[in-house]
């Protein structure tokens with residue numbers, strides 16, 4: 001089996017490092033209800049990894065209200081959702097880092113592999129600060145560094161470039177369908193976390209199933225077959 005060194009591991013934030021994905025859902029659900037639109041957890045899967053304004057567009061489309069608001073009204077709705085989300089974020093502490101994520105990060109770092117973050121959130125810095133993870137990542141690609149939301153690969157390519165890593169020799173970890181598409185489009189190896197994801201090269205149900213040795217074996221097997 002050809003032994004390809006792993007050049008970087010890039011983590012999504014919301015839903016992988018911490019369960020802020022749930023806070024996003026709660027805040028969108030409330031806004032949608034005010035508009036007379038019902039969303040459920042299944043619909044919410046489409047919003048994961050998608051930027052704030054794009055998420056609002058998907059909700060309005062679901063409620064057949066796509067053409068009913070001006071850009072300014074939509075900005076106001078997105079601001080309202082964000083204010084609610086930020087209020088929920090004040091509850092966030094280091095205890096909310098998802099199970100086995102610290103151990104995974106430690107194992108990767110012990111091998112001298114740089115780690116990055118790829119989050120389209122404008123609140124990524126706030127979230128990292130609340131979790132006391134500000135200094136953990138060697139490079140952070142967030143909304144300020146990109147033009148296009150996931151599923152576009154831009155954010156993962158930006159993270160790899162910032163880490164000086166070749167995407168083809170790097171691994172991305174995601175909980176969202178849009179995120180898995182972005183990782184695959186960037187040429188990276190995709191690790192999926194979640195019970196209903198598809199398209200990942202390696203999939204686990206929840207973060208407590210993430211084991212660095214198993215991810216590495218799967219990556220090595222994949223590269224041996226595909227290169």
Ligand code: BG6
Nearest residue numbers: 014048049050051052121122123
């Ligand atoms: C992603 C989340 O990380 O960030 C999405 O998965 C969210 O649900 C997006 O819409 C944008 O986040 P924010 O914090 O800028 O509204």
Ligand code: MG
Nearest residue numbers: 012014015175
């Ligand atoms: Mg996510």
